[in-house]
Amino acid sequence: MNKIIEARFIAPDIKLFRIEAPKIAEKRKPGQFVVVRVDELGERIPLTIADSNAKEGSVTIIVQGVGKTTKHLNMLEAGDYIQDIVGPLGKPSEIENYGVAVSIGGGVGTAIAYPTAKALKEAGNYVIGIIGGRTKEFVILEEEMKQFCDELYPTTDDGSYGYHGFVTHKLQELLDQGRKVDFVLAIGPIPMMKAVADVTRPYGIKTVVSLNPIMVDATGMCGGCRVTVDGKTFFACVDGPEFDAHKVDFENLTKRNRMYLPHERQALDEFICKIELISKKLEKQDA
Amino acid sequence: MPELTNKDRMKIPRHHMPEQEPEVRIKNFNEVNYGYTIQLAQEEAERCIRCKKPVCIDGCPVAVKIPDFIKLIAEGKFKEAADLLKEDNALPAICGRVCPQEDQCEKVCVLAKKGEPVAIGHLERFVADWERETIGYRVPEMKPKTGKKVAIVGGGPAGLSCAKDLIVMGHDVTVFEALHEIGGVLIYGIPEFRLPKEIVRSEVDYLRMLGVEFRTNYVIGLTETVDELMQRYDAVFIGVGAGLPYFLNIPGENLMGVYSANEFLTRVNLMKAYKFPEADTPIMDLRGKDVAVFGGGNTAMDAVRTAIRLGAKRGMIIYRRTEAEMPARIEEIKHAKEEGVEFIFLCAPLEFFGDDDGWVRAVKVQKMELGEPDASGRRKPIPIEGAVDVIPIDAAVIAIGNGSNPIISKTTPDLKVNKWGNIIVDPETMKTSKKGVFAGGDIVTGGATVILAMGAGRKAAKAIDEYLKNTDVW
Ligand SMILES: Cc1cc2nc3c(=O)[nH]c(=O)nc-3n(C[C@H](O)[C@H](O)[C@H](O)COP(=O)(O)OP(=O)(O)OC[C@H]3O[C@@H](n4cnc5c(N)ncnc54)[C@H](O)[C@@H]3O)c2cc1C
Ligand code: SF4
Ligand code: FES
Numbered sequence: 001m002n003k004i005i006e007a008r009f010i011a012p013d014i015k016l017f018r019i020e021a022p023k024i025a026e027k028r029k030p031g032q033f034v035v036v037r038v039d040e041l042g043e044r045i046p047l048t049i050a051d052s053n054a055k056e057g058s059v060t061i062i063v064q065g066v067g068k069t070t071k072h073l074n075m076l077e078a079g080d081y082i083q084d085i086v087g088p089l090g091k092p093s094e095i096e097n098y099g100v101a102v103s104i105g106g107g108v109g110t111a112i113a114y115p116t117a118k119a120l121k122e123a124g125n126y127v128i129g130i131i132g133g134r135t136k137e138f139v140i141l142e143e144e145m146k147q148f149c150d151e152l153y154p155t156t157d158d159g160s161y162g163y164h165g166f167v168t169h170k171l172q173e174l175l176d177q178g179r180k181v182d183f184v185l186a187i188g189p190i191p192m193m194k195a196v197a198d199v200t201r202p203y204g205i206k207t208v209v210s211l212n213p214i215m216v217d218a219t220g221m222c223g224g225c226r227v228t229v230d231g232k233t234f235f236a237c238v239d240g241p242e243f244d245a246h247k248v249d250f251e252n253l254t255k256r257n258r259m260y261l262p263h264e265r266q267a268l269d270e271f272i273c274k275i276e277l278i279s280k281k282l283e284k285q286d287a
Numbered sequence: 288m289p290e291l292t293n294k295d296r297m298k299i300p301r302h303h304m305p306e307q308e309p310e311v312r313i314k315n316f317n318e319v320n321y322g323y324t325i326q327l328a329q330e331e332a333e334r335c336i337r338c339k340k341p342v343c344i345d346g347c348p349v350a351v352k353i354p355d356f357i358k359l360i361a362e363g364k365f366k367e368a369a370d371l372l373k374e375d376n377a378l379p380a381i382c383g384r385v386c387p388q389e390d391q392c393e394k395v396c397v398l399a400k401k402g403e404p405v406a407i408g409h410l411e412r413f414v415a416d417w418e419r420e421t422i423g424y425r426v427p428e429m430k431p432k433t434g435k436k437v438a439i440v441g442g443g444p445a446g447l448s449c450a451k452d453l454i455v456m457g458h459d460v461t462v463f464e465a466l467h468e469i470g471g472v473l474i475y476g477i478p479e480f481r482l483p484k485e486i487v488r489s490e491v492d493y494l495r496m497l498g499v500e501f502r503t504n505y506v507i508g509l510t511e512t513v514d515e516l517m518q519r520y521d522a523v524f525i526g527v528g529a530g531l532p533y534f535l536n537i538p539g540e541n542l543m544g545v546y547s548a549n550e551f552l553t554r555v556n557l558m559k560a561y562k563f564p565e566a567d568t569p570i571m572d573l574r575g576k577d578v579a580v581f582g583g584g585n586t587a588m589d590a591v592r593t594a595i596r597l598g599a600k601r602g603m604i605i606y607r608r609t610e611a612e613m614p615a616r617i618e619e620i621k622h623a624k625e626e627g628v629e630f631i632f633l634c635a636p637l638e639f640f641g642d643d644d645g646w647v648r649a650v651k652v653q654k655m656e657l658g659e660p661d662a663s664g665r666r667k668p669i670p671i672e673g674a675v676d677v678i679p680i681d682a683a684v685i686a687i688g689n690g691s692n693p694i695i696s697k698t699t700p701d702l703k704v705n706k707w708g709n710i711i712v713d714p715e716t717m718k719t720s721k722k723g724v725f726a727g728g729d730i731v732t733g734g735a736t737v738i739l740a741m742g743a744g745r746k747a748a749k750a751i752d753e754y755l756k757n758t759d760v761w
Binding site for chain 1: 465466467475503504505506509510511530531532534536540541543544546547549550553554558559562563564565566567568569571572644645692693694
């Protein structure tokens with residue numbers, strides 16, 4: 001059982017948690033993740049470590065409530081406990097001084113791009129950040145990113161804030177301006193990562209994406225997380241999660257991630273039903 | 288009762304284990320076998336002719352004193368039988384259920400030459416269950432505390448048996464386990480219907496009662512390295528198992544609906560997907576579906592029988608060789624057949640075909656014939672040129688074995704491993720190339736058996752105890 005030290009929403013349905021986990025805090029490197037289980041019958045879900053504080057013995061994760069488990073997590077508050085947290089898992093990001101590095105985060109993907117952007121800056125890169133959201137409220141961690149980016153471009157799909165358009169449009173614009181880019185890291189929804197790969201491919205820019213296949217153990221024991229990269233099979237939990245964007249088979253990943261859609265919908269519906277029932281009961285009690 | 292003669296004893300037919308009817312059990316995950324009643328156990332115990340030279344003991348990897356414990360059962364001295372059994376076997380309730388007796392103790396039983404061997408496994412299970420259910424586990428005589436601390440990496444049978452012996456010897460023991468539950472394959476791999484998880488949990492509770500500490504969610508190599516453990520502990524035992532699933536490396540293997548046996552079984556056993564949506568982890572809906580399992584070992588049988596219980600219409604074992612070469616326990620093959628599993632022999636998968644949505648829909652197989660025996664002594668399957676078949680399927684489970692997980696070896700450079708990644712040890716002491724570090728179980732042998740892993744854990748415990756008396760010598 002691990003205690004939640006801090007819990008606060010940073011965007012609609014997106015919550016930041018600081019969780020007590022001293023060993024993980026001591027060890028983790030940018031790009032690594034943890035597996036979390038909310039309760040006794042909970043599933044094991046991977047979440048990237050956004051930040052850590054070795055002194056305090058805590059790790060920070062940022063969770064978007066999309067399915068039952070993440071919505072359940074997002075109902076927890078400071079002082080509550082989560083059943084299990086294990087890590088740090090996966091390979092750390094390969095941080096080097098590439099020169100000019102562009103760090104791209106789409107939606108909650110910014111939470112994953114952030115620690116790597118920080119590490120890239122510390123390694124001496126000139127860091128350009130592009131962080132996108134559907135609308136203004138979904139652009140997250142802007143203040144945090146600003147600290148480590150030499151240039152930061154927020155983008156929104158609807159133009160409600162920053163650059164009007166997708167993160168890829170902004171990237172393309174920079175490239176069209178003839179800006180020199182040596183390295184791109186892109187993290188977000190699969191279509192976004194694929195689009196970034198398509199933008200940088202003709203320029204031959206080294207591009208890395210962080211993949212999010214369905215995982216179970218996340219220690220290399222089940223192979224459920226396998227992804228196809230350069231025609232070969234890799235286990236994302238131990239060989240990744242970061243891979244060469246130009247070689248990833250995004251179509252296979254998209255399909256595999258849909259494997260349990262009906263189950264996920266059912267679980268979520270039943271969860272929402274249950275919560276509504278409980279809150280009705282509570283209302284009655286109050287009355 | 289007058290003392291029976293050997294002739295009388297040999298006339299008694301083997302007592303079959305009462306079990307759930309196939310039509311009933313395929314609809315639930317409860318244990319198939321009910322276990323012997325006291326009467327059945329005592330009658331079966333009377334079959335043992337108490338050989339002067341009990342070859343069955345040589346057949347058992349840990350040399351359980353078989354005729355003696357069986358005699359105690361016949362005499363109704365179950366407590367004494369349990370004590371005797373536990374001198375050699377730390378996990379009898381488990382081994383009685385999952386040991387391949389037909390290749391070990393029961394294979395060499397003298398009665399097997401003329402008829403059926405004494406049901407040694409069933410009797411072992413009986414005694415262990417009787418003890419647990421009737422008098423409960425008792426605290427053995429514990430040696431005074433030595434003040435030495437041992438870290439055990441991995442909570443499978445190797446780690447658990449090592450932990451048990453070391454705590455009794457007076458050392459402090461902490462088990463570090465990567466998953467959220469202790470038990471290794473006993474928890475995540477072997478299904479409930481063959482080994483109820485309650486039994487594994489009560490074994491773990493027993494160790495906890497003896498003072499063993501358990502740290503779950505702790506991946507050695509990642510959360511903490513072996514070298515870091517060495518700074519806090521006087522010795523380390525590594526029993527991390529063979530937890531890296533092999534795939535077939537054929538086209539279409541990453542389609543949806545293709546699982547490794549580890550994933551399939553972990554979802555259902557450890558994560559309890561058969562209780563979805565009460566448990567959060569799903570498994571694909573197999574009701575009315577055709578499921579192919581590739582392989583011929585216990586893992587393959589467990590997977591196909593799990594698929595049947597999840598409602599599969601057709602559960603198939605597709606195996607490269609024939610029934611005679613299948614490494615699975617005979618009882619599992621028998622149970623699988625009774626449950627309607629189809630066996631397709633002499634076929635090797637070549638390619639999976641999927642539909643537009645990415646779901647597996649069929650498998651192309653190469654027909655084989657048996658040639659000369661290979662290094663393992665089994666006849667080698669050879670492809671029959673041009674003989675291929677396409678079998679429609681909705682899901683596939685690959686159960687062709689496991690390799691070793693590299694997390695520990697990669698993060699412990701001075702730990703010697705062979706080309707398959709298995710840790711190299713001295714077979715007598717289980718000492719590795721790294722001072723103070725011992726290893727045993729599947730990580731040393733490659734995928735083997737519960738009893739071998741358990742035996743290795745105990746051997747290591749003995750050597751660790753020796754080492755702790757004088758840590759200057761390695
Ligand atoms: C489905 C299946 C059915 C089987 N059926 C039978 C049977 O009927 N009879 C039989 O005798 N044998 C059977 N076996 C084989 C038997 O289960 C194994 O030989 C035995 O469990 C090996 O024990 P072990 O302790 O070496 O490893 P495991 O049981 O594999 O335990 C290793 C443990 O270490 C943990 N671990 C791994 N890496 C780390 C790390 N870095 N840090 C911390 N912990 C770690 C794992 O999570 C696991 O819990 C079966 C195997 C499978 C997969
Ligand atoms: S431990 Fe296994 S091999 Fe040994 S007597 Fe028991 S069942 Fe037979
Ligand atoms: S999640 Fe099981 S091997 Fe990666």
